[in-house]
Amino acid sequence: MRNVLNHLLRHERRNAWAAFLLAGIVLLVLPFATDALLGRGWVRIMDFALLYMMLALGLNIVVGYAGLLDLGYVAFFAVGAYTYALFGSPQFGLHWPFWAVLPMGALFACIFGVLLGAPTLRLRGDYLAIVTLGFGEIIRIFLNNLNAPVNITNGPQGISQIDPVRFGSFSLGSSHSLAGIVFSPVHLYYYLFLLFTLLVIFVSMRLEKSRIGRAWMAIREDEVAAEAMGINTRNIKLLAFAMGASFGGISGGLFAGFQGFVSPESFSLMESIMILCMVVLGGMGNIGGVILGSVLLVLLPEALRNGAGPVQQALFGKVVVDPEALRMLLFGVALIAVMVLRPAGLWPSAQRRRELVVDDAAIAEQEQETVYDAAK
Amino acid sequence: MSQLLEVRGLKVAYGGIKAVKGIDFDIAAGELVALIGSNGAGKTTTLKALAGLLHPTAGRLHYDGKSLHSVAAHQRVYRGMALVPEGRGIFARLSVEENLQMGAYCRNDKAEIDQDMQRIYQLFPRLAERRMQLAGTLSGGEQQMVAMGRAMMSRPKLLMLDEPSMGLAPMMVEKIFETIRDISAQGVAILLVEQNARLALEVAQRGYVLEGGVVGLSDSAANLLGSDDVRRAYLGA
Numbered sequence: 001m002r003n004v005l006n007h008l009l010r011h012e013r014r015n016a017w018a019a020f021l022l023a024g025i026v027l028l029v030l031p032f033a034t035d036a037l038l039g040r041g042w043v044r045i046m047d048f049a050l051l052y053m054m055l056a057l058g059l060n061i062v063v064g065y066a067g068l069l070d071l072g073y074v075a076f077f078a079v080g081a082y083t084y085a086l087f088g089s090p091q092f093g094l095h096w097p098f099w100a101v102l103p104m105g106a107l108f109a110c111i112f113g114v115l116l117g118a119p120t121l122r123l124r125g126d127y128l129a130i131v132t133l134g135f136g137e138i139i140r141i142f143l144n145n146l147n148a149p150v151n152i153t154n155g156p157q158g159i160s161q162i163d164p165v166r167f168g169s170f171s172l173g174s175s176h177s178l179a180g181i182v183f184s185p186v187h188l189y190y191y192l193f194l195l196f197t198l199l200v201i202f203v204s205m206r207l208e209k210s211r212i213g214r215a216w217m218a219i220r221e222d223e224v225a226a227e228a229m230g231i232n233t234r235n236i237k238l239l240a241f242a243m244g245a246s247f248g249g250i251s252g253g254l255f256a257g258f259q260g261f262v263s264p265e266s267f268s269l270m271e272s273i274m275i276l277c278m279v280v281l282g283g284m285g286n287i288g289g290v291i292l293g294s295v296l297l298v299l300l301p302e303a304l305r306n307g308a309g310p311v312q313q314a315l316f317g318k319v320v321v322d323p324e325a326l327r328m329l330l331f332g333v334a335l336i337a338v339m340v341l342r343p344a345g346l347w348p349s350a351q352r353r354r355e356l357v358v359d360d361a362a363i364a365e366q367e368q369e370t371v372y373d374a375a376k
Numbered sequence: 377m378s379q380l381l382e383v384r385g386l387k388v389a390y391g392g393i394k395a396v397k398g399i400d401f402d403i404a405a406g407e408l409v410a411l412i413g414s415n416g417a418g419k420t421t422t423l424k425a426l427a428g429l430l431h432p433t434a435g436r437l438h439y440d441g442k443s444l445h446s447v448a449a450h451q452r453v454y455r456g457m458a459l460v461p462e463g464r465g466i467f468a469r470l471s472v473e474e475n476l477q478m479g480a481y482c483r484n485d486k487a488e489i490d491q492d493m494q495r496i497y498q499l500f501p502r503l504a505e506r507r508m509q510l511a512g513t514l515s516g517g518e519q520q521m522v523a524m525g526r527a528m529m530s531r532p533k534l535l536m537l538d539e540p541s542m543g544l545a546p547m548m549v550e551k552i553f554e555t556i557r558d559i560s561a562q563g564v565a566i567l568l569v570e571q572n573a574r575l576a577l578e579v580a581q582r583g584y585v586l587e588g589g590v591v592g593l594s595d596s597a598a599n600l601l602g603s604d605d606v607r608r609a610y611l612g613a
Contacts, residue, residue: 214474214477214478215478217470218467218470218478221467221470224461225465225466225467228461230453230481231450231481233450
């Protein structure tokens with residue numbers, strides 16, 4: 001019996017490795033596959049999908065694990081992006097290397113996370129949402145207006161000519177060829193983002209199972225009881241804000257290096273809402289769900305942009321509704337549909353699933369049973 | 377007998393309202409003390425102040441030979457004080473097992489934590505059956521078991537129970553009180569806050585009666601059970 005079990009386990013493990021290997025190969029050749037099959041523009045879209053994935057996973061720590069509703073999360077993305085931009089562009093004539101600026105962006109975002117967290121420690125739910133929403137706007141408005149009296153952020157024009165990510169003399173901003181294959185910047189950034197995304201996923205997974213992760217979830221469930229367990233709720237909540245923010249900061253720095261240009265426009269409230277939608281739609285608190293949510297919300301609008309025109313052409317002989325206008329409408333419908341049909345998200349965590357499966361009748365029955373047992 | 381907890385002149389106010397107006401009481405190591413009284417007498421407030429969740433406006437709390445002044449709520453758990461809050465305060469979307477693990481948050485002796493977990497499952501076989509189930513889907517009585525088991529996981533010297541009988545079926549209440557006796561027999565001091573005065577005084581060694589934020593009566597549980605005043609006011613006889 002035990003032998004059979006061991007054999008199965010070993011088999012299982014081998015299968016898992018095979019699956020990992022396969023997934024790795026798919027991810028590696030994906031940019032070239034899309035180039036060949038779907039067209040040139042898709043690698044860039046995948047780059048953005050990876051950036052959003054990092055953002056959504058960062059927000060998932062705050063919202064999904066610690067249960068703190070943050071509507072201003074894009075502010076940390078902005079802090080990371082502007083840190084990278086200010087220290088790696090002609091704006092101040094600073095051209096610090098990427099490996100120094102990116103962690104700095106994460107650190108600054110972290111500090112801003114604590115700055116946001118500290119005054120809101122006693123707030124929850126709607127009240128916290130309102131304050132964080134305001135915080136996100138404050139950051140954006142600051143970026144918009146910090147061009148006078150001293151020009152720091154260059155105001156609404158934004159900062160351009162940001163240095164690309166560079167490893168020594170190897171710049172991701174220009175094409176390189178290896179063994180006859182040409183890697184354009186979008187390809188190179190794809191691999192860089194992939195690496196960072198995997199890192200963020202790994203850290204998220206470790207955090208979820210850690211003592212800190214459990215403390216976050218306890219706070220989410222009942223803050224007073226969490227404190228009565230010996231959890232320093234103040235520090236642990238600040239840690240959630242700081243950790244979440246630092247993921248946002250890293251994503252922001254990568255975004256700045258990739259785009260070569262940042263402006264306050266990229267950090268509007270709508271972005272915060274999109275990131276939150278990715279988390280909620282995919283499945284709050286579940287890493288797989290959050291990844292799924294971010295991929296879908298980045299890819300679907302693009303697919304629609306490319307697909308809605310031709311489809312209408314084929315059906316009606318002309319384009320009736322502008323695909324751009326259709327995008328928001330379908331997005332809204334999709335959101336409502338998911339919330340009605342799958343309230344815990346497309347791919348909920350095992351716990352959320354169990355919670356929503358057990359119905360009241362089952363609980364009542366169980367209660368009866370318990371009373372009966374106690375009587376015996 | 378050396379006192380585990382000494383409370384002197386404790387006053388607690390919510391905003392402007394004085395809920396506890398200067399009370400004194402003691403608990404010896406391993407003792408089971410009941411704090412009874414009607415709604416709004418200040419029982420829960422007293423407990424919250426002991427757990428550090430509310431800050432007293434005046435008074436002295438002495439625990440295990442040291443003052444509790446400026447000891448934060450979460451640090452008190454490390455000193456061996458465990459609270460089972462009113463309404464149980466279980467982590468609804470964590471499993472029974474995860475709830476129990478949270479109780480051991482202040483410890484890091486993995487092997488012994490696992491042993492204690494087994495002991496809790498022996499104490500409450502019901503929980504062992506449902507260890508992977510979300511605590512929020514359990515019945516009220518089972519949730520109370522989770523809350524008590526969780527508190528025990530911190531290996532407390534003083535267990536503070538806030539209304540453990542609240543909202544439970546009579547059978548379940550009996551079961552819970554049986555367990556309180558068991559825990560007490562293991563040498564854990566218990567401060568039991570209850571509205572159900574008779575039940576509380578039946579398991580306790582001593583009792584304090586709170587009335588309007590002050591201690592009205594204090595005596596051995598047996599004497600309080602026999603006292604005409606207590607019977608008229610709280611036992612309905």
